[in-house]
Amino acid sequence: MPEVVLVTGVSDFVGAHLAGRLAAEPGVRRVVGVDTVAPSRELARRMGGAEFVRADIRHPLISRVLADSGADTVVHAGSAPEGTTLARSSATETRVLGTMRLLASCQNSARVRKLVLRSTTAVYGSDPRDPAVFTEDTAPRDPPSSGAAGNAVDVEGHVRGFARRRPDVDVTVLRFADLVGPRIDSALTRYFAAPVVPTVLGWDACLQLLHPEDALAVLRRAVLEDHPGVFNVGASGVLTLGQAVRRAGRLGVPVPGALASSLAGMLAGGGERVRPPDLGRVADTTRLRRCFGFTPRWTTRQAFDDFVHGRGLRPLVAPEWIEAAEREVDRAMARIG
Template sequence: KVPSVRRVVVKSSTGVYGSASRDPAVFDETTPPKALPSGGFAKDVVEVEGYARGFARRRPDVSVTVLRFAHVLGPTVDSPMSGYFALPVLPTVLGYDPRLQFVHEDDALDVLRRTAGEPVRGTYNAGTFNIAGDGVLLLSQCARRLGRPTVPILLPALRWGGSLLRSAGVTDFSPEQIRMLTHGRVVRTAQMRELLGFAPRYTTADVLDAFARSRPPGLLPPKGVGRAVDRVAARIAPGGSRVGNEEEPQHHG
């Protein structure tokens, strides 16, 4: 017991909620997961959060903050998601187009610094907070913005191929990552704004665009991909009606 310790900040992940077919449309900080993670990074963060709650009970004099980050991306981030998006061709799960949220690495550092200090007047920085940029992107939209072609694969085949890629050290296609690429995950960020008083500078779309600028260009120009998709959609639309560009879905915490 160190009396000088007054504040503990835990960098956690929205991975604690898992990714499953019966998940709610949006998770808030009190939503329990449908099934606890059975392994991998998600199981680790669940255990770490358990230790943090135990510490908070034993040391009520210490302010404990748990920050659950969506996928962090940026020029210097090396993660399973950044490795996946760096692939020249993105394997996807046939029949699924998951919703994703991102946090820019600069926003992640800013909120960690903010919660490590004394709270700003009118805010409260003890407790658990979801951290994500505004908005939501579908995986198909991410691929278009990155200029990466996608290859839809049956889920059993993707699991088998993913294990090969993981064994070869190409990218992390763990079962957890494949569940994310199947079902996705979206979190509510109202507490981040209203209690913590933090507003990320980058939206989810901004984060992906900044990530794209920091990496080699994809095989296909993003605008060209969009035009090609729109032309195909126009041809197969009922009655030959023209289909306009897709709109980015917006999610407000």
């Protein structure tokens, strides 16, 4: 049981809620949340008994914050934040350079014995030639080198280097599928909230999603229990991109891949954006179920529906039309099978 936990990225939904839940654990004496900006009033309330320290993990001051906190466990939840107001260059600097500075501070701390990294299944990339399902040991054919996915690849590389230098520290890497939920504000949720959703002509990507409550449950167990290693974390089942668009009641417009990315960027506004050609990957979660003994409560479809209903999206297409169409598709697939 950790005594003192330091959590990065507490101005985002996951970081703030995780800090609050850890602070409520009887065996945890202190939780310190770190971010460059203060959490909103609602997120600050969710942090409960956790303390907030305004600090930039890119700055050497983070070493002082880590030492003064006396943390024996560090949760780097800010490496893949769901908030997307950062410009691309700023996001890269915060994630990659910030991670390097944080890891250097952990390496110099004699008290740190556990590191938990919130990563993403986007490190596998998305290529039509890829396998249908990725395991933790699958080497991507064409790993992403730019954007948020490229940042995640770089961050994981630095974490592996830290693990080699500090073999006495338990390192857990959690590769989360894309989070969707009523209170998740991300490039993906804004993409599906747009009235017109550009999709890639001739390709209906398979989406594996994750409800934030399941993400928080896995993070909590990674902190309170010892599960070193790399783990895929995703809900059971998949939705095709077309099914997701219809369930959200949006109007899907198939266009060539490059144009789809441009249109998605225009609809999403500033900050980081969804690139429709990069959507579509499914990760195997056998290792998570075996080692953690954990199965997500929400399926991919349930998580997406909770996002749609919770955000109060008004459908442009009648829901009964969608349900009737999906029933016909299911019957057709059953006859083919």
